[in-house]
Amino acid sequence: MSRRHHFHIDHLGHSVSATVQTGHRSVVEILVDGKETGHAAIKGDQPVPVPVELPTDPPTTVTVLASTGPDEPRCLLLATADGEPQVMPPRPY
Template sequence: MSRRHHFHIDHRGHSVSATVQTGHRPVVEVLVDGKETGYARGDGDRPVTVPVELPTDPPTTVTVRATPGPGVPRCLLLTDPDGEPLVMAPRPY
């Protein structure tokens, strides 16, 4: 049985949202400022990474890493290889 989970964070003046659909083949959709900019399918409970660009000048590449399970899904925003990952807050809708 699949279920949809929503996550959000504001970073560098931009809205980054992720929807994680759990199930046998998880799906992760990422929106930046309300526009779909990334999509990936996963395999079981393995983490799924989705690279996206923030519309800054010049564009900034970030990565959303979603862990669909086991248990409740989690999402992180990875801003650079040496930086701390930012936790994306779950949204109840």
Template sequence: MKARHHFHIDYRGHSVSATVQTGHTPVVEVLVDGKETGRATSRDDRPVAVDIELPTDPPTPVTVRATPGPGVPRCLLLAPDHPEGHVMPPRTY
């Protein structure tokens, strides 16, 4: 059964949101400042890494790492200055 889970964090003045759609083939979509900047799929509950850039000068490369399962999905924002990651809290709609 498919379900959609939403996550959000503000980082360096930019809004980073991730949607994780669970199911047989999980899909992760990442938006920066409301624009889709990355998308990836996985098999089963394997973690998915989506490399994106924040529109800073110069652009800042970051990675959103989503773990679709087992259980409740989780997301981390991995940045060069904080390699252990920032937890992206769940967002309810």
């Protein structure tokens, strides 16, 4: 059975959202300010890095690290500027 999990964080004044779809084929889709900027297939429980650019001046590259488990999907925002991973909280829909 397929299920969608949503995550969101604001970073440097921009909205970063992730949707992780679990099931037979697991995928992650990343939106920045409402526009799709990255996606990737997720194989197994291993985290998948998805690099995206924030439309700052100059553009800032960040990475969303998405995984489907082992228990529940989760996403982290890895910002190169500060180096500290930030948990992207679940967003109920």
